[in-house]
Amino acid sequence: MATRTPRPELAEARERGFHNIGEASGQTQVSAKMIRHYESIGLIPPAARTFANYRLYSDADLHRLRFIHRARNLGFPIKQIEKLLGLWNDPGRNSAEVRQLARAQIAELDARIREMQAMQRSLEALAHHCHGDERPECPILDDLAGIVA
Amino acid sequence: MATRTPRPELAEARERGFHNIGEASGQTQVSAKMIRHYESIGLIPPAARTFANYRLYSDADLHRLRFIHRARNLGFPIKQIEKLLGLWNDPGRNSAEVRQLARAQIAELDARIREMQAMQRSLEALAHHCHGDERPECPILDDLAGIVA
DNA sequence: CTTGACCTTGCCATCATGGGAAGCCCGAAG
DNA sequence: CTTCGGGCTTCCCATGATGGCAAGGTCAAG
Numbered sequence: 001m002a003t004r005t006p007r008p009e010l011a012e013a014r015e016r017g018f019h020n021i022g023e024a025s026g027q028t029q030v031s032a033k034m035i036r037h038y039e040s041i042g043l044i045p046p047a048a049r050t051f052a053n054y055r056l057y058s059d060a061d062l063h064r065l066r067f068i069h070r071a072r073n074l075g076f077p078i079k080q081i082e083k084l085l086g087l088w089n090d091p092g093r094n095s096a097e098v099r100q101l102a103r104a105q106i107a108e109l110d111a112r113i114r115e116m117q118a119m120q121r122s123l124e125a126l127a128h129h130c131h132g133d134e135r136p137e138c139p140i141l142d143d144l145a146g147i148v149a
Numbered sequence: 150m151a152t153r154t155p156r157p158e159l160a161e162a163r164e165r166g167f168h169n170i171g172e173a174s175g176q177t178q179v180s181a182k183m184i185r186h187y188e189s190i191g192l193i194p195p196a197a198r199t200f201a202n203y204r205l206y207s208d209a210d211l212h213r214l215r216f217i218h219r220a221r222n223l224g225f226p227i228k229q230i231e232k233l234l235g236l237w238n239d240p241g242r243n244s245a246e247v248r249q250l251a252r253a254q255i256a257e258l259d260a261r262i263r264e265m266q267a268m269q270r271s272l273e274a275l276a277h278h279c280h281g282d283e284r285p286e287c288p289i290l291d292d293l294a295g296i297v298a
Numbered sequence: 299c300t301t302g303a304c305c306t307t308g309c310c311a312t313c314a315t316g317g318g319a320a321g322c323c324c325g326a327a328g
Numbered sequence: 329c330t331t332c333g334g335g336c337t338t339c340c341c342a343t344g345a346t347g348g349c350a351a352g353g354t355c356a357a358g
Binding site for chain 1 (some may be wrong): 212215216219220222223224233236237239240241242243244245247248249251252254255258259261262265266268269271272273275276279280281282283284285286287289290292293294295
């Protein structure tokens with residue numbers, strides 16, 4: 001019989017298509033640190049473990065991590081990604097719900113962009129009026145100091 | 150003799166033009182919480198105190214807080230505000246230095262805006278191709294799942 | 299004196315991420 | 329078999345700016 005002690009168990013798991021956290025990280029662009037974090041907050045289910053307590057990831061797990069990574073790159077916060085994952089795994093979903101999430105994210109980005117653009121306009125006006133030489137007079141500081149002038 | 154016990158000392162200080170933290174907050178738009186925080190990180194010097202340990206702010210202190218508030222509204226992070234305050238208090242400053250800080254902040258905003266705009270463009274392209282009806286097919290999820298199609 | 303509003307400090311939470319320490323594990327080389 | 333580098337584990341801390349809450353002291357008005 002081939003029932004051996006559970007020593008070379010990681011290698012065995014790898015032969016069966018599993019990946020340790022380092023591999024998972026390398027193949028999904030998600031840092032090992034963040035993979036553990038996502039597990040701790042319940043965004044991904046607890047990973048399988050070897051006898052030595054190493055995390056094991058299946059190809060499906062990697063798929064999920066890549067999904068998360070792409071969603072993060074689109075600026076989705078974790079809470080929204082949870083919903084997206086739920087819809088992804090729901091065969092009876094309505095695409096309307098997904099699009100709604102995307103639209104909400106677009107609006108969110110829009111709000112933040114507008115805010116920053118307003119800051120930019122103010123700064124540019126101020127910088128424009130500042131000589132920017134060796135003299136101390138500076139409309140930028142005057143404005144910050146509240147000298148409406 | 151008028152040397153009384155230090156009881157009605159806050160009222161006295163107020164008569165001399167000082168403000169407690171609530172007033173300071175109301176007059177500068179900076180929350181009491183943040184005023185204490187700014188003190189704890191050294192952005193503003195430790196406030197004077199009454200015998201009862203209440204913080205006291207002079208008009209100059211309020212001026213400083215308003216300066217900070219305006220700089221925050223322009224998106225400056227605390228570290229940059231420290232520098233701005235230093236320049237503000239330096240009669241021998243070069244306005245070039247101030248303008249340089251403003252330009253750096255503009256560039257910083259620009260980078261963040263561009264990043265978000267890129268996200269927006271991707272999201273809009275995806276949302277555009279999604280039917281958004283009761284059917285489950287969804288190019289948004291397909292993209293997140295890595296289906297390059 | 300009581301009461302309500304305000305002040306104090308301190309700790310926790312956010313959001314997503316990185317850094318580091320202490321200790322165990324694996325695989326390869328000697 | 330021993331050793332050694334690198335990878336894994338958990339746990340704690342830090343970021344940046346802000347809010348919230350709790351326990352306790354203080355002030356001012358009634």
